[in-house]
Amino acid sequence: MTDDSATTPGRIDFHHHFMPTAMLTSGLFGDTTGWKFRDEDAWSPQVSVDFMDRLQIDTAILSVPNDVEARLPEDKRHHFAREVNTLSRQAADDHPGRFGLFAHLPTPTDTDAALEELTYAFDVLGADGVTLTNVYGTGDEARSLGDPIFEPLWAELDRRNALVFLHGEQTPGSNRAPSRFLPTPISETPNETYKGAADLVTSGRKRQYPNVRIILAHSGGSTPYLAARVAALCAFHLDCELTANEILADFRTFYYETALSGFETNLVALENFVDPSHILFGTDFPAANPRTAGWFTDNVDGYFATRPAMLAKVMHDNAFSLVPRLSAAAPAHR
Numbered sequence: 001m002t003d004d005s006a007t008t009p010g011r012i013d014f015h016h017h018f019m020p021t022a023m024l025t026s027g028l029f030g031d032t033t034g035w036k037f038r039d040e041d042a043w044s045p046q047v048s049v050d051f052m053d054r055l056q057i058d059t060a061i062l063s064v065p066n067d068v069e070a071r072l073p074e075d076k077r078h079h080f081a082r083e084v085n086t087l088s089r090q091a092a093d094d095h096p097g098r099f100g101l102f103a104h105l106p107t108p109t110d111t112d113a114a115l116e117e118l119t120y121a122f123d124v125l126g127a128d129g130v131t132l133t134n135v136y137g138t139g140d141e142a143r144s145l146g147d148p149i150f151e152p153l154w155a156e157l158d159r160r161n162a163l164v165f166l167h168g169e170q171t172p173g174s175n176r177a178p179s180r181f182l183p184t185p186i187s188e189t190p191n192e193t194y195k196g197a198a199d200l201v202t203s204g205r206k207r208q209y210p211n212v213r214i215i216l217a218h219s220g221g222s223t224p225y226l227a228a229r230v231a232a233l234c235a236f237h238l239d240c241e242l243t244a245n246e247i248l249a250d251f252r253t254f255y256y257e258t259a260l261s262g263f264e265t266n267l268v269a270l271e272n273f274v275d276p277s278h279i280l281f282g283t284d285f286p287a288a289n290p291r292t293a294g295w296f297t298d299n300v301d302g303y304f305a306t307r308p309a310m311l312a313k314v315m316h317d318n319a320f321s322l323v324p325r326l327s328a329a330a331p332a333h334r
Contacts, residue, residue, distance in 0.1 A: 011297075012319035012326055013052070014165065014215055015259035015282030016060035018088050019043045043286045045091040049098055051290055055283070055297055058316070059326055062088045063102035063131040065167045065287070070107065070137075081106045081117045089125045100323065102165045103127040109136050109143055111152050118156060128323050129163030134196025135171065145196050146203030158209035163322060167217045168192030185287070190221030190261075197223050198230050201250040202240055213322060215280060216254050219261035224269040227251040255322070257282035258314070260292070262300035277321065279314050 020043060052060055064084050069077040081104045092099040103121030108114035121127040135144045143149055145166075157164060168189040177183055193216055200206045200214070216223060231247040234240035240247070252274050258267075259282030270279050281300065283293040304311035320327040 010058040011056055011281050011315045012323075013057045013060040013283050013285070014257045014280050014319070015217055015284050016048065016062055017285070017287055018062040018064050018084060018091070019286055020087070045095055045099070048285065049095055051285055051293075052098065054290070055294060057283070059098060059100055060283075060285075061100040061102050061128055061165070061323075062091065063165055063167070064104040065131070066133050066170055067107055067136050068104070077106070078113070080104075082120070085117070085121055085125055085127070100128040100326070101125060102129050102131040102163075105130055105132070105153075107136050108132070108153050109149055111149070114153055115156055118153070122160060122162075128325075129165060130157070131165045131167060132196075133167055133169045134192050134199070135169050138171075144199045146199035146205045150205075154205055154209045154212065158211045161211045162213070164212055164214045165217065166193065166196055166214050168194075168196065168221060190218050193217050193221035194223045194226055197251065197254060198226070201247055202230065202234050202242070204241065206250045206253060207242070207246075210253075214254050215322075216256050217282070218259055218284075219256045219266050219270055220254065223251065223254070224256070224266075224273045227273070252278070254278065255280055255318075258296065258300055259284035260288060260296060262296040262303075264299065264303055267300070267303050276310060276313055277318050280318055280322075281315050 048060060052058075069080055072080060085101065085103050088099070088101045088103075092101060101121070103117065103125065105117050105121075106113040118130060121130065132145060135142050137143055156162075169192045170184050171188055171192050172184050173188055177187060197214075197216055197220055206214075227248060230251075231244040234247060235242065235244040242250070254274070255278045256270055256274060257280040262281075267279075281297075283297065285293050288296075300314065301311065304314065316326075
């Protein structure tokens with residue numbers, strides 16, 4: 001783990017999951033993806049706080065990954081989002097300053113339900129933003145975030161200047177996983193994040209709703225490497241209404257956090273592709289265990305070791321610009 005004497009003031013963790021043990025053992029996470037949770041992975045808010053203290057994380061923004069409702073019995077889907085958002089808010093209240101909330105929305109193809117929960121999350125629970133996955137449904141019923149069905153949701157998010165955390169869905173490939181070492185979260189999910197970003201850009205939604213600030217999980221997955229491919233092929237081969245330069249410019253408006261991607265190769269690509277203000281810190285705890293999260297965190301610290309001002313941007317300054325309340329809350333925990 002990172003030395004406590006290092007210059008890593010007050011990290012803000014934008015990728016930190018709300019995963020009560022009951023949700024883990026029920027099969028809502030990992031049952032069909034090949035991802036394994038062990039007995040020692042039991043989670044509670046206090047487990048997160050202990051982990052955060054070890055990594056010098058002041059505040060973690062809690063989120064529930066993916067479209068969990070699709071895996072629930074139909075009679076339990078309607079209330080799930082309200083339940084987890086209320087519990088996340090309670091965790092924040094019980095541990096002042098340590099947690100924020102990216103609200104979970106009911107499957108937003110049900111526009112009315114999603115907008116109702118969005119309003120409650122922002123106006124009653126004080127959410128910092130919302131979590132969206134890149135696609136809802138499967139097969140012919142699948143709807144990616146650029147689909148017209150989501151326009152009312154994007155319009156309301158734009159009206160509120162909202163912050164969105166975009167996480168790739170746990171969508172299996174058309175073939176079975178190559179091996180047990182390459183389950184869906186490793187082999188597919190990062191590319192789902194890229195597909196969501198590319199759909200928002202090429203559909204015009206990113207440009208249509210410019211006030212929505214979107215954070216891409218896992219440094220956007222393959223986004224920094226494939227954005228130019230999207231730009232060229234869409235503009236020169238597929239007659240997209242946007243030019244190649246406009247497509248690239250829109251990709252650069254996303255924010256990118258370092259969970260499971262804080263490695264020199266990835267960080268060089270990010271610094272080459274986006275403004276320094278658009279790089280944030282994340283861990284993916286508890287889906288990523290403390291050893292994994294610590295390894296990536298050490299890599300980020302090492303990469304920026306000779307540039308303390310840039311390290312501070314990634315660890316907290318950029319976060320304070322996105323969520324100003326964090327700048328007031330953080331010092332109480334140092």
